Amino acid sequence: xxxxxxxxxxxxxxxxxxxxxxxxxxxNWHIVVLSEEPRPAYDRVALTxxxxxxxxxxxxxxxxxxxxxxxxxxxxGELAVSVDRDARTxxxxxxxxxxxxxxxxxxxxxxxxxxxxxxxxxxxxxxxTIEDLDAIRAAAVDKPGRGRRSAVVIGGGLLGLEAAKxxxxxxxSPHVVEMAPRxxxxxxxxxxxxxxxxxxxxxxxxxxxxxxxxAIEADGSRxxxxxxxxxxxDVDLVVFSAGVRPRDxxxxxxxxxxxxxxxxxxxxxxxxxxxxVYAIGECAAVDGRVYGIVAPGYAMAEIVAAQLxxxxxxxxxxxxxxxxxxxxxxVASFGDAHAKTEGAxxxxxxxxxxxxxxxxxxxxxxxxxxGGVLVGDATEYNTLRALVGRPLPxxxxxxxxPAGGGAAVxxxxxxxxxxxxxxxxxxxxxxxxxxHEDGCDTVPKLKAxxxxxxxxxxxxxxxxxxxxxxxxxxxxxxCEHFPQSRAELFEIVQATRITTFSELIARYGSGSGCAxxxxxxxxxxxTLGNGHVLxxxxxxxxxxxxxxxxxxxxxxxYSVVPRIPGGEITPEKLIVIGQVAxxxxxxxxxxxxxxxxxxxxxVDQLPLIWRRLVDAGFESGHAYGKALRTVKSCVxxxxxxxxxxDSVGLAIELELRYRGLRSPHKLKSAVSGCxxxxxxxxxxxxxxxxxxxxxxxxVGGNGGTTPRHADLLVSDVDTAxxxxxxxxxxxxxxxxxxxxxxxAPWIEELxxxxxxxxxxxVDDSLGICEDLDAAMAKHVDNYADEWKGVLEDPEKLARxxxxxxxxxxxxxxxxxxxxxxxxxxxxxxxxEVRR
Amino acid sequence: MTTSIERTWTAVCAAEAVPEYAGVAALLDGxxxxxxxxxxxxxxxxxxxxxxxxxxxxxxxxxVGDAGGVPVVASPVYKERFTLDxxxxxxxxxxxxxxxxxxxxxxxxxxxxx
Numbered sequence: 036x037x038x039x040x041x042x043x044x045x046x047x048x049x050x051x052x053x054x055x056x057x058x059x060x061x062x063n064w065h066i067v068v069l070s071e072e073p074r075p076a077y078d079r080v081a082l083t084x085x086x087x088x089x090x091x092x093x094x095x096x097x098x099x100x101x102x103x104x105x106x107x108x109x110x111x112g113e114l115a116v117s118v119d120r121d122a123r124t125x126x127x128x129x130x131x132x133x134x135x136x137x138x139x140x141x142x143x144x145x146x147x148x149x150x151x152x153x154x155x156x157x158x159x160x161x162x163x164t165i166e167d168l169d170a171i172r173a174a175a176v177d178k179p180g181r182g183r184r185s186a187v188v189i190g191g192g193l194l195g196l197e198a199a200k201x202x203x204x205x206x207x208s209p210h211v212v213e214m215a216p217r218x219x220x221x222x223x224x225x226x227x228x229x230x231x232x233x234x235x236x237x238x239x240x241x242x243x244x245x246x247x248x249x250a251i252e253a254d255g256s257r258x259x260x261x262x263x264x265x266x267x268x269d270v271d272l273v274v275f276s277a278g279v280r281p282r283d284x285x286x287x288x289x290x291x292x293x294x295x296x297x298x299x300x301x302x303x304x305x306x307x308x309x310x311x312v313y314a315i316g317e318c319a320a321v322d323g324r325v326y327g328i329v330a331p332g333y334a335m336a337e338i339v340a341a342q343l344x345x346x347x348x349x350x351x352x353x354x355x356x357x358x359x360x361x362x363x364x365x366v367a368s369f370g371d372a373h374a375k376t377e378g379a380x381x382x383x384x385x386x387x388x389x390x391x392x393x394x395x396x397x398x399x400x401x402x403x404x405x406g407g408v409l410v411g412d413a414t415e416y417n418t419l420r421a422l423v424g425r426p427l428p429x430x431x432x433x434x435x436x437p438a439g440g441g442a443a444v445x446x447x448x449x450x451x452x453x454x455x456x457x458x459x460x461x462x463x464x465x466x467x468x469x470x471h472e473d474g475c476d477t478v479p480k481l482k483a484x485x486x487x488x489x490x491x492x493x494x495x496x497x498x499x500x501x502x503x504x505x506x507x508x509x510x511x512x513x514c515e516h517f518p519q520s521r522a523e524l525f526e527i528v529q530a531t532r533i534t535t536f537s538e539l540i541a542r543y544g545s546g547s548g549c550a551x552x553x554x555x556x557x558x559x560x561x562t563l564g565n566g567h568v569l570x571x572x573x574x575x576x577x578x579x580x581x582x583x584x585x586x587x588x589x590x591x592x593y594s595v596v597p598r599i600p601g602g603e604i605t606p607e608k609l610i611v612i613g614q615v616a617x618x619x620x621x622x623x624x625x626x627x628x629x630x631x632x633x634x635x636x637x638v639d640q641l642p643l644i645w646r647r648l649v650d651a652g653f654e655s656g657h658a659y660g661k662a663l664r665t666v667k668s669c670v671x672x673x674x675x676x677x678x679x680x681d682s683v684g685l686a687i688e689l690e691l692r693y694r695g696l697r698s699p700h701k702l703k704s705a706v707s708g709c710x711x712x713x714x715x716x717x718x719x720x721x722x723x724x725x726x727x728x729x730x731x732x733x734v735g736g737n738g739g740t741t742p743r744h745a746d747l748l749v750s751d752v753d754t755a756x757x758x759x760x761x762x763x764x765x766x767x768x769x770x771x772x773x774x775x776x777x778x779a780p781w782i783e784e785l786x787x788x789x790x791x792x793x794x795x796x797v798d799d800s801l802g803i804c805e806d807l808d809a810a811m812a813k814h815v816d817n818y819a820d821e822w823k824g825v826l827e828d829p830e831k832l833a834r835x836x837x838x839x840x841x842x843x844x845x846x847x848x849x850x851x852x853x854x855x856x857x858x859x860x861x862x863x864x865x866x867e868v869r870r
Numbered sequence: 871m872t873t874s875i876e877r878t879w880t881a882v883c884a885a886e887a888v889p890e891y892a893g894v895a896a897l898l899d900g901x902x903x904x905x906x907x908x909x910x911x912x913x914x915x916x917x918x919x920x921x922x923x924x925x926x927x928x929x930x931x932x933x934v935g936d937a938g939g940v941p942v943v944a945s946p947v948y949k950e951r952f953t954l955d956x957x958x959x960x961x962x963x964x965x966x967x968x969x970x971x972x973x974x975x976x977x978x979x980x981x982x983x984x
Contacts, residue, residue: 547891550935572891653945833887838896839906862900
């Protein structure tokens with residue numbers, strides 16, 4: 036079996052391994068990955084967000100440990116130090132020798148530290164790895180100085196500003212020193228740079244441009260940075276972020292050709308001067324040029340993977356466009372941002388009041404777009420970037436005009452070759468083919484079919500526009516009976532105070548409803564507080580689970596889950612559950628949500644079972660509902676040696692607060708008492724992790740077919756603030772999400788995503804927080820146990836019969852057998868019926 | 871029980887025990903299960919209670935509504951829809967369930983005996 040050796044394990048190396056494994060599922064290649072770092076490849080692009088959690092898992096790339104894949108041998112902490120191209124072997128720092136049939140160099144780059152005197156003093160750092168950030172944090176914490184501590188970042192490019200943000204988030208006052216006359220000189224022009232400077236300065240970062248750093252000197256426990264313009268900065272630490280250099284040592288050592296400005300020289304197919312050796316990512320000089328961003332690196336990985344698995348490929352015209360949000364400030368540049376093309380003209384609008392700067396670079400006839408810069412508002416980045424090299428749909432000035440008066444650039448104007456998703460190199464043509472030929476009629480289908488929008492997600496809005504442009508109606512209709520979306524129906528029911536489905540469908544819909552709209556409307560009515568979910572007509576709207584307040588299983592029986600808030604239960608109550616299970620002969624299983632599921636109950640048995648449970652102090656666990664399920668918890672500071680907060684106490688408080696809240700989909704939560712995260716809170720719709728100062732709230736996580744970690748919404752808040760924030764999060768979700776849309780896709784589809792969500796529920800940007808708070812207060816006040824409500828109402832109880840003409844007779848079609856000392860269903864054949 | 875010339879009828883329950891858009895199950899002689907549905911306008915339908923798509927006797931517990939104006943019940947297990955007047959499955963090819971005659975006499979629901 037041939038061996039593929041990959042030297043390095045960063046994002047690009049991981050993409051290569053993934054791509055080879057995808058094309059070579061039977062494992063014709065044995066893959067050995069030599070990683071210098073002590074952990075598998077992680078999301079280095081998001082390195083700065085590590086400061087939010089200090090949890091390396093927050094940067095994990097899915098599947099990058101290749102667990103369970105026998106064809107990939109990932110060796111961590113194993114630096115490749117030399118290559119013998121004649122023997123086709125790689126030697127590692129530990130002395131191991133690995134033979135290869137193909138070798139891919141993916142060693143990345145190293146931070147460039149300018150040779151200023153004092154650059155190697157204690158307190159000087161670089162900014163590239165998790166270990167670098169840990170070291171910066173240790174140094175920052177180590178220096179309990181008088182007053183606020185400060186730091187200087189040498190380099191005002193993209194990475195330097197990221198480092199400044201990280202330092203600010205650690206509580207330091209950062210300075211940024213840039214030799215060029217403006218920040219981000221590679222991406223932004225002078226006009227954009229001056230606005231950027233103003234916006235960044237307003238965020239407590241002191242900016243020094245147009246000056247060199249002449250020396251770093253020690254001054255007691257602190258450092259002094261001497262700038263070329265005479266300024267002396269008295270700081271606690273120094274971070275060098277003055278660019279990177281390709282790590283081409285292996286190429287030089289083994290006699291491979293290198294590029295004119297460094298980097299392993301390759302042709303357009305990423306092959307080096309030795310046909311058995313490839314180079315990809317930041318260490319490669321493709322046709323002599325080195326790329327320092329991830330998208331071209333991914334393209335190289337795909338090209339090499341294709342060649343290794345029998346295909347071919349060449350590096351496409353690289354897209355070095357950049358869009359990012361730095362400390363809340365949009366910065367984007369694309370194409371020929373600096374008007375270097377001969378005869379290029381620049382058209383710029385600098386709106387100091389709005390805090391936006393927009394510039395388009397066009398050909399001398401003003402008709403073709405060459406590039407541009409956007410600062411402060413990069414909404415139009417996607418469409419404009421895709422238009423580079425194409426005729427403009429309107430005069431440049433009209434396109435730049437402030438919103439409302441401007442000629443919006445539509446997707447119609449884009450040619451088929453225009454790249455919509457630059458992460459995965461998907462063209463407009465490929466997307467329209469998927470729409471017309473593969474029948475993709477929704478954004479999720481397009482994402483699955485073309486991979487567009489599956490990496491950074493910034494092009495997702497364009498996918499929706501392309502569907503509309505192709506005449507695919509992005510219907511928001513709930514079903515054939517209601518032309519409105521679920522969110523619109525919620526608003527209607529709320530505003531009109533309609534309390535029945537029949538009135539709603541008579542006034543706003545058509546027909547008699549179906550299994551889609553009836554449960555959806557029942558959920559809306561329940562959220563808005565319209566009495567018991569089985570009251571009056573509501574009974575006929577409910578899905579079987581909600582109609583029988585239990586979970587239907589495959590043989591027509593139901594399972595019962597009493598609520599066990601936070602997973603805490605007394606021995607006495609545990610015994611009651613055991614006795615009930617024994618008396619009714621129920622199969623018993625512990626759930627993932629820290630409670631107990633009792634299976635095999637017939638419709639007739641449900642009220643009898645619940646009579647016993649309610650008498651013992653249990654109530655409905657809503658395992659059957661699109662509602663809050665459980666708030667799982669670790670044992671917390673009460674018992675755990677490491678716990679910093681009472682996670683069980685908070686979990687119980689939250690579970691009791693939100694129990695019974697009907698929502699568009701199920702809601703799961705968890706509380707962890709420390710950063711070790713034993714409750715797996717980040718896999719929940721809302722997860723809480725204790726900090727030494729309070730709580731961090733994460734939202735939008737889930738397990739299921741598309742597992743997703745929740746994102747940090749607010750950090751270090753006290754309990755009251757935490758609960759208020761969750762109240763608003765849940766109410767805003769319940770009101771505006773689609774049917775069966777969980778919180779993660781809901782947040783993804785919000786225009787502005789997590790930032791917008793934070794603006795609405797933390798900063799009250801829509802002025803609805805008071806209303807959301809009141810709605811949740813009403814829910815909490817009006818909560819009543821649904822099972823108790825059934826037991827107290829003879830009319831509702833009468834509906835729990837298998838047969839209307841033979842109450843108490845069990846369904847003869849249900850039978851059980853025994854497995855591991857418990858009963859399990861036997862599926863019977865067709866009952867014989869004649870006609 | 872009343873008899874007519876062609877059929878035997880089994881009295882099942884009071885009509886008022888079945889709300890509009892609700893279903894109930896009845897157990898007939900020989901263990902046959904029938905799902906009976908009540909729609910507005912005093913319209914009554916009866917299908918086999920057995921859901922051929924899941925193998926469970928549960929159709930009476932489905933949600934009743936319409937598909938393009940045709941009255942249907944959706945199985946509570948995997949949501950396939952069956953027409954109430956013909957028992958035809960709209961979501962699986964060549965699948966249908968038996969249909970039974972049903973009537974209301976003097977406030978009592980009666981189904982055709984098998």
